[in-house]
Amino acid sequence: MADDLILDVQDVKKAYDGLEVLKGIGFGLRKGETKVLIGPSGSGKSTLLRCINHLTVPDAGRIYLNGDEVLDTNIDAMRARMGFVFQDFNLFSHLTVLDNVRICQIKVNGTEKAAATQRAHRELERVGLSDKADAYPAELSGGQQQRVSIARALAMDPDVLLFDEPTSALDPELTGEVVRVMQQLAAEGMTMVVVTHEMSFARQAADEIIFMEDGHIIEQGPPETMFTDSTHERTRAFLNVIAEHG
Amino acid sequence: MDIYDVLLRDFPFLLKGLGVAIVLLAALLVIGFVLGMGICLVQLYGPRSRLVQWPLVLYERIFRGVPIIIMLFIFFYGISGVWDISAFGAAVLAMGLRSAAYQSQIFRSAFQSVPAGQMMAARAMGMSKIMAIRHIVFPQAARHAIGPWTNEFSSEIKETSLAYVIGVVELTRQAHYIITSTQGNVLTVFAVVALLYFILNRTGNSLLYALERKLAVPGFEK
Amino acid sequence: MREFIEFGIEWLPELLMGVPVTLSLWVIAITLGFFLGLVLCWARVYGNLFFYWISTAYVELFRGTPMLVQMFFIYLGLPHLGIVFDAFTAAVIAITLNSAAYQAEYFRGSVLSVPKGQLVAARSCGMTQWQAIRYIMLPQALRRVIPQWSNEAIIELKFTSIAYTIGVVEITSIASDIGSRTLDFFMVFLWAGVIYLVLTSTVASLLGLLERRTYVPGVTNV
Numbered sequence A: 001m002a003d004d005l006i007l008d009v010q011d012v013k014k015a016y017d018g019l020e021v022l023k024g025i026g027f028g029l030r031k032g033e034t035k036v037l038i039g040p041s042g043s044g045k046s047t048l049l050r051c052i053n054h055l056t057v058p059d060a061g062r063i064y065l066n067g068d069e070v071l072d073t074n075i076d077a078m079r080a081r082m083g084f085v086f087q088d089f090n091l092f093s094h095l096t097v098l099d100n101v102r103i104c105q106i107k108v109n110g111t112e113k114a115a116a117t118q119r120a121h122r123e124l125e126r127v128g129l130s131d132k133a134d135a136y137p138a139e140l141s142g143g144q145q146q147r148v149s150i151a152r153a154l155a156m157d158p159d160v161l162l163f164d165e166p167t168s169a170l171d172p173e174l175t176g177e178v179v180r181v182m183q184q185l186a187a188e189g190m191t192m193v194v195v196t197h198e199m200s201f202a203r204q205a206a207d208e209i210i211f212m213e214d215g216h217i218i219e220q221g222p223p224e225t226m227f228t229d230s231t232h233e234r235t236r237a238f239l240n241v242i243a244e245h246g
Numbered sequence B: 001m002d003i004y005d006v007l008l009r010d011f012p013f014l015l016k017g018l019g020v021a022i023v024l025l026a027a028l029l030v031i032g033f034v035l036g037m038g039i040c041l042v043q044l045y046g047p048r049s050r051l052v053q054w055p056l057v058l059y060e061r062i063f064r065g066v067p068i069i070i071m072l073f074i075f076f077y078g079i080s081g082v083w084d085i086s087a088f089g090a091a092v093l094a095m096g097l098r099s100a101a102y103q104s105q106i107f108r109s110a111f112q113s114v115p116a117g118q119m120m121a122a123r124a125m126g127m128s129k130i131m132a133i134r135h136i137v138f139p140q141a142a143r144h145a146i147g148p149w150t151n152e153f154s155s156e157i158k159e160t161s162l163a164y165v166i167g168v169v170e171l172t173r174q175a176h177y178i179i180t181s182t183q184g185n186v187l188t189v190f191a192v193v194a195l196l197y198f199i200l201n202r203t204g205n206s207l208l209y210a211l212e213r214k215l216a217v218p219g220f221e222k
Numbered sequence C: 001m002r003e004f005i006e007f008g009i010e011w012l013p014e015l016l017m018g019v020p021v022t023l024s025l026w027v028i029a030i031t032l033g034f035f036l037g038l039v040l041c042w043a044r045v046y047g048n049l050f051f052y053w054i055s056t057a058y059v060e061l062f063r064g065t066p067m068l069v070q071m072f073f074i075y076l077g078l079p080h081l082g083i084v085f086d087a088f089t090a091a092v093i094a095i096t097l098n099s100a101a102y103q104a105e106y107f108r109g110s111v112l113s114v115p116k117g118q119l120v121a122a123r124s125c126g127m128t129q130w131q132a133i134r135y136i137m138l139p140q141a142l143r144r145v146i147p148q149w150s151n152e153a154i155i156e157l158k159f160t161s162i163a164y165t166i167g168v169v170e171i172t173s174i175a176s177d178i179g180s181r182t183l184d185f186f187m188v189f190l191w192a193g194v195i196y197l198v199l200t201s202t203v204a205s206l207l208g209l210l211e212r213r214t215y216v217p218g219v220t221n222v
């Protein structure tokens, strides 16, 4: 294991009833890096992301976060150090925006209420939603809900943030506000793994793009090379389709 | 003496009967709540083994499929054969166990109406399963349950009157005593009794509606 | 267990004589309650202020008071006004009136859940209001109400046991009679419980079948 890796994924495998979805995936992430995971539907991107924090338990392989192995026995503590942003937000619908951002700080990390409140306000400001602290999720637009869910993840002070298609449940006009928040985070040095079809984000914010297909990593590299002169036929074909439709 | 004097004289007895009905109601609802919640949690989060799940299904089927009068008799005569139980005790037990069968189903569908993503997000943030149930799923399920629970409360109030058949001296039996002892106007006595039940029901319902409004959160109104 | 079976062999035939009485009480009452419920629902949804208030008061009154008190009121109370019914008729009336109140509420809920556009569309293709209700509203509303209606029907089936208190010779009453002859109340009520369980389960499966038979995609969700 390379010693400066924040997240180190080694040879992860996962099958559902005999269907091999991940056939041995490995990659690493240094502090402050943003990697964008792309690939056709069904290629296993979500499964990979969920294996990293054991929302889906991998069949084989190892995952290290800052040198500590992610195991079933320490999973709650490890998850607290990894933020996860869902496609459909999953804000806690009975809690106000402020409480959504506070509750896990208090209940999981044991932060004092006052400190948690302060932190929550800071993160809400960061995503541009200070004025919505007292609203309930149902009173927000999809874009606002997704920004709250990013703030909720940030408030836990995570080592790494995992995004699973954070904008694909949003109308095009709301996608921009979420992408801007993510770009800002990348620029501020947050460590992130992002599954997305937003190629503008990938081009601008990614340090590296990972192209997955059929349970394998086909190719990875900086956006400049991937977008312009990818060596792989499959990657080029996929990027062409995305460019036309996405 | 006309009926109004009788009613005036005997009204304290009716109130006493009402008191017994209320205590019976409270006791059966508490038993039903605790046991019903237990059943619901085992059904949703407990071992999936048929050895555990099957008896619970059977329990619900039986208690929901047999009239409460029959259950009252079975408990009263069944238990008093081996152990000296009061009619009131038997009524609390029979009605409490039965209410558990109804309440467990109310809770179960309330828990099930909380989207799976809520649990997933809580776990992804590092909450343990128990914490996630307690802080995230339960508060939402409670809001879904409160409406159906109000209905259950209403029907149990009315069913306390059936404890009459095994000799619990609750409101309806007090009314019967008054009627047999005075030959008075039965119609008026029962009208007064009906009114007392009606008021009790209404009061309980308004309190529960008030609670529902107090807990109301945008996105949960039905 | 052996004792239970022997008891059953001896007394089940007599107990079963109560089944036709219980079932006819139930069928007559919920059928009458169905039509009265429709009328009450109509009065509440489409009626003028007068009908609205009458039906609302009716529904609240019957849902707010116990069936037992209602039955006593009719069987023991009304004779004081010179209105006398035999026990069976009094029980039918009580269950009908009680059930109508609940059925009306369920009908109302499902009528209100049929999209407004359906009636507008019916009127705009030339139907009268009555035709629109009869051919468009009712077929949809009745389908939607089946699950709740089934629940209500089964509750009333169990409630027929209350008729025992005014001396209708149905299952519960026969059981109680056998109990006082054999002095084994526990056994006989266990058997009565089994009979009711079979009745309610059978009715539940039949109504489930009805629900599937009348299924139309988009109108109901099964």
Ligand SMILES: Nc1ncnc2c1ncn2[C@@H]1O[C@H](COP(=O)(O)OP(=O)(O)OP(=O)(O)O)[C@@H](O)[C@H]1O
Pocket: A016, A021, A039, A040, A041, A042, A043, A044, A045, A046, A047, A048
């Ligand atoms: N819980 C599950 N049970 C069985 N099969 C599953 C499960 N989750 C995912 N799969 C299968 O695994 C494969 C990969 O799914 P995954 O969701 O990881 O793909 P993805 O790359 O995220 O696709 P998309 O771009 O559509 O989100 C698919 O064939 C999917 O049907």
Ligand SMILES: [Mg+2]
Pocket: A045, A046, A047, A164, A165
């Ligand atoms: Mg996916």
